[in-house]
Each structure stands twice: as C-alpha cells, then as structure tokens.
Amino acid sequence: MKLLTDISEMLQKGKINDVKALTQQAIDQGLEASVILDSLLDGMGNIGMKFKNNEVFVPEVLIAARAMNGGLQLLAPLLEAEGVEPVGKVVIGTVKGDLHDIGKNLVKMMMVGAGFEVIDLGVDVSPEKFVTAIEENNADIVAMSALLTTTMTNMKAVIEAIEEKGLRDRVKIMIGGAPVTESFAKEIGADRYTPDAASAATTAKELMM
Ligand code: B1M
Numbered sequence: 001m002k003l004l005t006d007i008s009e010m011l012q013k014g015k016i017n018d019v020k021a022l023t024q025q026a027i028d029q030g031l032e033a034s035v036i037l038d039s040l041l042d043g044m045g046n047i048g049m050k051f052k053n054n055e056v057f058v059p060e061v062l063i064a065a066r067a068m069n070g071g072l073q074l075l076a077p078l079l080e081a082e083g084v085e086p087v088g089k090v091v092i093g094t095v096k097g098d099l100h101d102i103g104k105n106l107v108k109m110m111m112v113g114a115g116f117e118v119i120d121l122g123v124d125v126s127p128e129k130f131v132t133a134i135e136e137n138n139a140d141i142v143a144m145s146a147l148l149t150t151t152m153t154n155m156k157a158v159i160e161a162i163e164e165k166g167l168r169d170r171v172k173i174m175i176g177g178a179p180v181t182e183s184f185a186k187e188i189g190a191d192r193y194t195p196d197a198a199s200a201a202t203t204a205k206e207l208m209m
Helices: 002-012 016-028 033-052 058-079 102-113 127-137 154-164 182-188 197-207
Strands: 089-094 117-120 141-145 172-176
Touching: 002 016, 002 033, 002 058, 016 033, 016 058, 033 058, 058 102, 089 102, 089 127, 102 117, 102 141, 102 197, 127 141, 127 154, 141 154, 141 197, 154 172, 154 182, 172 182, 172 197
Parallel strands: 089 117, 089 141, 141 172
Antiparallel strands: none
C-alpha cells in the first residue's frame, strides 16, 4: 500500500513532519496501529542496514530515529488503548552507556497497553537509579533494554545492585534488545528474555500470575 511505503521512505529520509502527517493519515483511514507500526519498523530496519554498510552515518540515523519517535507518539494512544486496571508496576530503562530508546519506548507502550503502570527512567540509566526506582515505586518488574554489545553487560551490574539491596526476591527481571539472547539472560540471572515488545508485554503479564 502506497501510504505505508511512503511512511517507510519518509522515515528513512528523516522527514519527521511528513512521517507524522502520513501516520495521522493512516490512522484517520482506519488502518490498524500494528500495520502502521510495521511500516515505521521497516523504515528503521532499512536505515539500520544502510548504517551497517556505511551508506548512511550517525546524523542520518539520528534524524530517522527522531522521525520514528514522531510517528510512534501518534500511535501510542492506539497501542496503549487496551489498558484497564493496572496489573502491576514496571520500572523500565535503557542501561548505562546506551542511548537507544526506540525499542524501549515500544516495550513501554505495549506494557501500558497490557495494563501495566510503567515508570520510564529513560536512557543511560545507572544501576543505582534502577534500584532507587524499584524501591520508591515498589515495582513488580524491572525491564532493561540494551542495543550495544558493549552495554548489555551493564544489565548484570543492575542485577548485582538489586541483589546487594536485598530486593531480588521482590522483583522480576526482564531483559531485551537486539544483541541480547536467552542464554545471556540465563548467564546473568535475569528471569526472562523476550525478543520483541509484544512478547515482553505478554511475558510481563505471565510473571504477574
Ligand atoms: Co546505533 N547502533 N549506535 N544509533 N543504531 C545499532 C544498535 C547497531 C546495531 C548499528 C550497526 O552497526 N548495524 C550498532 C551496534 C553494534 C553492536 O553493538 N553490536 C550501533 C552503534 C555501533 C551505535 C554507535 C556506537 C555509533 C557511533 O557513535 N559510532 C552509537 C552509540 C550511542 C550510544 O548508545 N552510546 C549509536 C547511536 C545511535 C543513534 C543515537 C544515532 C540512534 C539511536 C536513536 C534513538 O534510539 N533515539 C541509533 C540507531 C537508531 C540505531 C539502529 C539503526 C536502529 C535501532 C532501533 O531503534 N531499531 C541500530 C541498527 C539496527 O538495529 N538495525 C543501531 C528499531 C527498534 C524498534 O528495535 O531497539 O532492537 P530495537 O527493539 C526491538 C527489540 O530489540 C526488542 O523490542 C523491539 C521490537 O519490538 N527490545 C526489547 C528492545 N528492548 C527490549 C527490552 C525488552 C524486550 C524486548 O524487555 C525488557
């Protein structure tokens, strides 16, 4: 469908106003939020490939990411619409040293949609900040995202800080992000690894049962 390919193309060009206008158009036409989301993800996937092949560089990726977040903001109310009674509290953030927040934002939206109250600590979050937020909010789940092989190891530091504070039995630990795997989750003592935002929300619900 042309509208959807246009969204993907405008995102790759970093045209935030066009991405927002086209996303709104798609919403107004009654297209499903998940279908519109796929076109945004397609654009970001292409940018990722071009970045890897040195066809585009950090500034282009940054403006594409800004355009992606612009589209996501419009989709958020639709993705979150299902939420009813809070089923639990989640503290979420991207780990220390890591500035990637698009995947984390998606996980947050899906979890809000699944009925969770989500406390978003943002990016570059230190272990101490995670621990303080878990304590202050009496969180049921802590959800960590990492996109770099160099920062995923900081997830272990968060788990150690949680253990040192004696909070490990009180909180479930979920991790995810492109370089993260099931075996890494086992290695560092996380409760769950999930590969995408939708499965993160489903798994969070299972953990509350
Ligand atoms: Co960065 N970057 N980046 N980047 N960037 C990657 C990750 C990279 C794979 C690109 C590449 O080389 N092919 C590479 C990492 C290599 C590695 O470590 N193996 C890389 C690099 C090297 C870097 C820099 C070091 C570049 C530099 O400066 N030379 C630098 C580091 C900055 C830092 O963090 N300290 C950097 C910077 C940036 C920008 C700032 C320009 C920008 C981020 C902007 C932003 O997020 N606001 C950026 C971007 C956009 C990317 C790519 C192109 C796209 C990432 C993305 O948003 N994808 C990325 C290449 C790629 O992934 N193809 C790349 C879309 C998003 C929806 O997917 O976040 O994977 P993702 O989330 C998925 C799942 O992973 C999962 O759910 C989502 C799907 O539903 N998920 C979870 C995520 N978190 C989860 C948590 C969960 C469960 C699931 O539970 C808690």
